[in-house]
Amino acid sequence: xxxxxxxxxxxxxxxxxxxxxxxxxxxxxxxxxxxxxxxxxxxxxxxxxxxxxxxxxxxxxxxxxxxxxxxxxxxxxxxxxxxxxxxxxxxxxxxxxxxxxxxxxxxxx
Amino acid sequence: xxxxxxxxxxxxxxxxxxxxxxxxxxxxxxxxxxxxxxxxxxxxxxxxxxxxxxxxxxxxxxxxxxxxxxxxxxxxxxxxxxxxxxxxxxxxxxxxxxxxxxxxxxxxxxxx
Numbered sequence: 386x387x388x389x390x391x392x393x394x395x396x397x398x399x400x401x402x403x404x405x406x407x408x409x410x411x412x413x414x415x416x417x418x419x420x421x422x423x424x425x426x427x428x429x430x431x432x433x434x435x436x437x438x439x440x441x442x443x444x445x446x447x448x449x450x451x452x453x454x455x456x457x458x459x460x461x462x463x464x465x466x467x468x469x470x471x472x473x474x475x476x477x478x479x480x481x482x483x484x485x486x487x488x489x490x491x492x493x494x
Numbered sequence: 495x496x497x498x499x500x501x502x503x504x505x506x507x508x509x510x511x512x513x514x515x516x517x518x519x520x521x522x523x524x525x526x527x528x529x530x531x532x533x534x535x536x537x538x539x540x541x542x543x544x545x546x547x548x549x550x551x552x553x554x555x556x557x558x559x560x561x562x563x564x565x566x567x568x569x570x571x572x573x574x575x576x577x578x579x580x581x582x583x584x585x586x587x588x589x590x591x592x593x594x595x596x597x598x599x600x601x602x603x604x605x606x
Contacts, residue, residue: 417592428498428584428597429537436592480525481552482586482595484537 389473394489397467403460405488407473410454416476418449420458421484422469429472429484432458463492496521498598500585506604513572515601517585525588526568527595528552528560530581537584543568575605 390408397403409418419434433440433447435456440447446459460467472487501516519526527542529552539552541560549560557579561569568587572579582602586595 419594426600426602428586428600431594431596434592434594480527480542481539482529482537 389475389485391471391473391485391488393486394491396491396493397460397463399465399492399494400462403458403463403467403490403492405458405460405471405473405490406455407458408455409473409475412453412475418447418453418456419474419476419482420445420447421472421474421482422467422490423472423484423487424469430469432471463490465492465494468492496523496587496596498585498587498596500583500598500601502601503599504602504604506606507572507575508606509575509577511572511575511605513575513603513605515570515572515583515585515603517568517570517587517598518566519568519587519596520566521587521589521596522565523587523589523596524565525595526562527586527588528558528568528570529584529586530554531584531600532581540570577605579603580605 420432421429423429435447449456470487470489472484497520499518507513528540529537543549543562559571582600584600585598588595
């Protein structure tokens with residue numbers, strides 16, 4: 386499975402867009418990119434996933450570069466409730482998820 | 495929305511007890527999973543099931559067993575609880591091959 390690299394922490398002002406990057410330079414052609422977040426003491430929450438096209442849902446947008454070696458999760462209008470650890474995962478089949486250290490996003494009032 | 499419900503948020507048991515953790519999903523998903531999450535070790539897969547009465551070992555099955563008698567319910571059993579099984583236990587479910595897993599809120603289990 387492809388390894389992912391994320392910055393350990395980021396801050397974002399409330400109401401602004403939060404852009405969380407993820408590098409996955411060893412991704413293979415059939416591996417999907419999944420994003421989850423985890424708020425302290427709760428289970429991971431699925432956000433979005435994609436293969437090669439950009440995706441958008443009610444929570445976020447996922448931008449995958451054309452060479453698929455990196456992606457960006459965009460929270461368009463961050464709120465205080467978006468403060469969490471965000472995990473980028475690259476997998477085929479998504480049976481055994483490996484959560485790395487993720488990015489701790491802090492939304493500042 | 496997918497709903498994965500774990501029976502307890504917090505549980506305290508004694509060494510040697512048999513412990514049952516229950517998980518129910520309401521989306522008719524084929525696949526269900528049990529993980530444990532520990533600081534510094536991330537998520538580790540214990541067991542998963544791809545159909546009723548079917549199960550597969552994950553990375554750390556020792557000391558655990560599972561039961562899936564109905565499609566919506568997946569139970570994790572600690573046969574004889576030990577202190578090193580103190581952890582956060584997470585249940586998840588998903589439908590198709592590349593579909594995402596959806597998690598419950600977790601059970602924080604303490605073995606004294």
